[in-house]
Amino acid sequence: MLKNIFKISLLIFILNLTACKKQIATEKNLPEITTVIDWKAIPVQKLPFSYYYKYDSILDYYYTLDYFSKRKLIDTTSELNQYFSDSTSFLPEEDLMIIESKNYPYVGKGYFHKRLPDVNKHKVLVFIYQNTQEEETLPYFELQTFNEDNLVIDKIIIIGGINDDCSWDRQFSIDENYIISITDKEACYDIEDEKEIGKRILNTQYQIKEDGSIVALENKAVL
Numbered sequence: 001m002l003k004n005i006f007k008i009s010l011l012i013f014i015l016n017l018t019a020c021k022k023q024i025a026t027e028k029n030l031p032e033i034t035t036v037i038d039w040k041a042i043p044v045q046k047l048p049f050s051y052y053y054k055y056d057s058i059l060d061y062y063y064t065l066d067y068f069s070k071r072k073l074i075d076t077t078s079e080l081n082q083y084f085s086d087s088t089s090f091l092p093e094e095d096l097m098i099i100e101s102k103n104y105p106y107v108g109k110g111y112f113h114k115r116l117p118d119v120n121k122h123k124v125l126v127f128i129y130q131n132t133q134e135e136e137t138l139p140y141f142e143l144q145t146f147n148e149d150n151l152v153i154d155k156i157i158i159i160g161g162i163n164d165d166c167s168w169d170r171q172f173s174i175d176e177n178y179i180i181s182i183t184d185k186e187a188c189y190d191i192e193d194e195k196e197i198g199k200r201i202l203n204t205q206y207q208i209k210e211d212g213s214i215v216a217l218e219n220k221a222v223l
Contacts, residue, residue, distance in 0.1 A: 052171030084110030153212035
């Protein structure tokens with residue numbers, strides 16, 4: 001169970017706040033594109049744009065791929081799904097408990113959600129996927145940039161969540177300057193003492209550059 005993994009990870013985190021993890025920022029893969037896309041026909045989401053899970057709503061505890069599909073927020077048959085590149089690692093700045101999951105990084109299919117404005121002719125796409133091996137894990141949203149040859153330039157997980165004794169919530173926004181602001185919230189609930197332990201908030205900013213790369217701008221943890 002993820003909660004057991006998280007509790008162990010939490011103890012390690014408390015004992016060693018400076019522990020380093022070896023993470024790969026970008027896996028540059030060339031998706032096997034078999035269909036010519038009419039990009040002019042793909043709607044573009046205007047910026048600024050943001051999204052977060054609303055945990056005060058009971059519906060959010062049942063978010064699944066089916067939830068997004070029924071609301072036409074993804075199309076499991078979309079030709080754009082073939083662009084999705086899996087096996088995305090969290091960046092080194094993202095020192096999170098979720099990284100300790102045995103099913104991380106995710107390997108599998110992703111589904112097109114939105115197209116954001118191009119950055120210097122580089123496509124910016126957002127995909128949604130869910131690790132079905134972990135029932136408590138909510139769907140991830142992932143932003144990926146592509147060059148004119150369909151090569152993945154860079155990618156970053158922008159939304160995610162876990163509903164369990166140890167919880168994780170990630171929300172994001174992106175502005176007109178392609179600055180991505182991400183807030184991660186982590187905490188475990190001690191059933192015996194009936195209180196939260198290890199509560200932490202991590203604020204991180206990134207920016208999509210003209211070459212399509214995604215670079216970290218700021219990292220601030222609030223313990």
